[in-house]
Amino acid sequence: MSTHTGMAAKRKAPDRRMESATKKRRSPTRVNPALYLFPLPAVAVIAFFLVMPTLQAFQYAVTDWNGFSAAFDYVGVDNFIRAFTKDSLFTNALTNNLKFVLLVVIAQTAFSLVLALLLTKNSRGGILLRALFFFPTILSSVSVAFIWKFIYDPNFGLANSVLGATGLQGLQGSYLGDSNQALYWVAVTQVWFHAGQMMVVYIAGLQSIPRELYEAAEMDGANKWQQFKSITWPFVAPATSIVVAYTTVQSFKAFDLILGIAGNPPKSSLDILSTRIYSTFANSEFGYAAAQSIIFMAMIALVTWIQRRLLRLTPKGE
Amino acid sequence: MLASISRRAILGIYALIIIIPLTVVGFGSFKSTQELFEGPFSLPRSLSPANYAEVIGGQDLGSSFWNSVIVTAVSVPVTLFIASLAGYAVSRLKGFVSWAIFGFLVLGMAIPAQANMVPLYVLFGRLGLLDNLQGLILANVVSTLPIAVFILGGFMRTLPKELYEASSIDGTGPWKTYASIALPLSTPSIAAAAIFLFVIHWNELLYPLLFIQSPGNRTLPLALLSFQGEFQTNYPLLFAGVMLASLPVVVAYIFLQRYFVAGITAGASKG
Numbered sequence: 001m002s003t004h005t006g007m008a009a010k011r012k013a014p015d016r017r018m019e020s021a022t023k024k025r026r027s028p029t030r031v032n033p034a035l036y037l038f039p040l041p042a043v044a045v046i047a048f049f050l051v052m053p054t055l056q057a058f059q060y061a062v063t064d065w066n067g068f069s070a071a072f073d074y075v076g077v078d079n080f081i082r083a084f085t086k087d088s089l090f091t092n093a094l095t096n097n098l099k100f101v102l103l104v105v106i107a108q109t110a111f112s113l114v115l116a117l118l119l120t121k122n123s124r125g126g127i128l129l130r131a132l133f134f135f136p137t138i139l140s141s142v143s144v145a146f147i148w149k150f151i152y153d154p155n156f157g158l159a160n161s162v163l164g165a166t167g168l169q170g171l172q173g174s175y176l177g178d179s180n181q182a183l184y185w186v187a188v189t190q191v192w193f194h195a196g197q198m199m200v201v202y203i204a205g206l207q208s209i210p211r212e213l214y215e216a217a218e219m220d221g222a223n224k225w226q227q228f229k230s231i232t233w234p235f236v237a238p239a240t241s242i243v244v245a246y247t248t249v250q251s252f253k254a255f256d257l258i259l260g261i262a263g264n265p266p267k268s269s270l271d272i273l274s275t276r277i278y279s280t281f282a283n284s285e286f287g288y289a290a291a292q293s294i295i296f297m298a299m300i301a302l303v304t305w306i307q308r309r310l311l312r313l314t315p316k317g318e
Numbered sequence: 319m320l321a322s323i324s325r326r327a328i329l330g331i332y333a334l335i336i337i338i339p340l341t342v343v344g345f346g347s348f349k350s351t352q353e354l355f356e357g358p359f360s361l362p363r364s365l366s367p368a369n370y371a372e373v374i375g376g377q378d379l380g381s382s383f384w385n386s387v388i389v390t391a392v393s394v395p396v397t398l399f400i401a402s403l404a405g406y407a408v409s410r411l412k413g414f415v416s417w418a419i420f421g422f423l424v425l426g427m428a429i430p431a432q433a434n435m436v437p438l439y440v441l442f443g444r445l446g447l448l449d450n451l452q453g454l455i456l457a458n459v460v461s462t463l464p465i466a467v468f469i470l471g472g473f474m475r476t477l478p479k480e481l482y483e484a485s486s487i488d489g490t491g492p493w494k495t496y497a498s499i500a501l502p503l504s505t506p507s508i509a510a511a512a513i514f515l516f517v518i519h520w521n522e523l524l525y526p527l528l529f530i531q532s533p534g535n536r537t538l539p540l541a542l543l544s545f546q547g548e549f550q551t552n553y554p555l556l557f558a559g560v561m562l563a564s565l566p567v568v569v570a571y572i573f574l575q576r577y578f579v580a581g582i583t584a585g586a587s588k589g
Contacts, residue, residue: 031411035492043422056437141539142546153551158339192335197583253432263546264543281436
């Protein structure tokens with residue numbers, strides 16, 4: 001975004017000169033008033049169907065409205081107090097969600113960077129593999145969920161058959177059936193689902209690093225790890241912040257994948273904030289669901305803010 | 319040497335982790351349950367379309383397929399049209415107004431759809447938009463308009479202003495300039511955005527789940543989700559459903575791969 005404003009600023013100067021030179025005639029660069037009609041449909045749609053409902057969520061959040069009856073009471077911050085202190089279903093979903101986000105962000109960022117490093121060069125085989133690794137991203141979450149439900153099936157599933165066939169019966173497990181592990185296995189699925197997409201973001205970042213830097217480092221006798229630490233990592237910092245921010249939002253919203261893999265409503269070990277909000281809503285507790293939604297938005301904002309701070313600290317520390 | 323071996327090992331193993339499940343699903347969609355469990359990796363004994371016939375006819379996935387086609391075919395161009403109008407205006411207006419319009423439209427990306435489900439459901443209920451395809455189309459347009467404006471507006475801003483100025487000296491109105499200069503020049507970003515929207519709209523689950531009651535109005539992802547309870551372990555049937563739901567996107571991916579990567583990555587760099 002900053003590049004756009006930069007360009008706009010650069011253009012402003014000549015524009016102004018032209019304006020003053022042609023002030024007496026109708027300036028050709030003057031904005032045609034009809035241009036103001038162009039953004040109207042978009043502004044109207046966003047205002048009416050996105051901004052207004054969001055503001056309304058704040059109003060519903062302080063009521064006990066059930067969604068149907070005309071009468072409801074204002075209950076102040078009771079819904080918020082209930083969410084954090086009296087509702088173990090909600091705090092469970094919150095904990096699961098934060099754990100899930102943390103797992104996926106770390107695993108997906110690291111793994112997609114590894115893939116990108118291995119596939120930076122535009123060789124024919126590399127391009128083919130990139131296309132393959134990217135592929136899962138285009139599938140629907142429900143499809144991915146079904147594929148992995150079969151992989152994880154404790155009796156007939158792929159994972160256990162492969163382990164059985166290779167003599168690794170000891171590693172067979174019940175995956176989603178084990179409530180202590182279920183969340184981790186869904187995190188694996190999520191990484192499989194989207195790592196290829198983030199790999200592409202990293203490849204774009206890696207390809208923009210000038211090769212001379214590596215050549216110079218090589219001549220100075222820097223080993224691969226030193227080159228990574230002092231050239232690659234600082235240079236891909238912008239890509240890292242995109243990957244981390246996007247993965248965070250993506251894993252906060254893993255609603256479809258969870259419903260597909262764990263059913264609706266999911267069992268408590270796989271309940272995350274968005275599925276919990278949906279269950280509360282389906283239970284006709286509209287006011288309470290709206291309060292949960294607001295906590296949900298606040299959580300995304302908070303985690304994103306913390307990450308930005310952390311990412312800003314690391315490159316400076318180099 | 320060692321590095322090259324481990325590089326190949328990582329890439330090879332991960333390639334298998336993607337290829338094997340997809341192959342098992344493809345083969346499995348032609349198998350019976352027993353055949354799948356006995357040999358998940360083997361070729362199907364026959365290319366019997368029984369599972370497909372069952373999901374399309376018996377489970378009415380055929381009509382869900384058409385609902386998805388209609389919803390996607392309308393919501394993608396509508397979103398692109400509205401977003402390109404806004405993007406064009408943003409690229410031509412100056413200073414604060416341009417910045418404010420762009421900011422207002424793009425800020426919507428920060429509001430996750432799942433956080434809005436209650437008020438949106440209430441609003442759509444009042445407007446009679448529950449349980450019909452129009453509601454789904456509108457919801458798709460609303461939820462993806464900010465990102466579409468971000469992609470298209472961002473691109474149009476980089477078009478050289480001189481092109482516009484030349485045409486406005488000729489006395490051409492903004493509508494003509496939009497249609498004959500801005501749109502044709504923006505083809506790459508429109509294609510990328512179209513692919514991005516296509517994937518999102520085709521796979522959308524939340525809104526159908528919220529709004530749709532009648533089985534006849536289900537879209538594919540919702541119909542698939544309803545399988546999950548009914549056919550707990552009838553995997554061949556689930557796989558036939560997965561194949562059907564993925565088919566249009568996969569075909570498009572094979573032919574338009576470049577745009578997929580560009581579009582979905584443009585969507586990702588919104589952070």
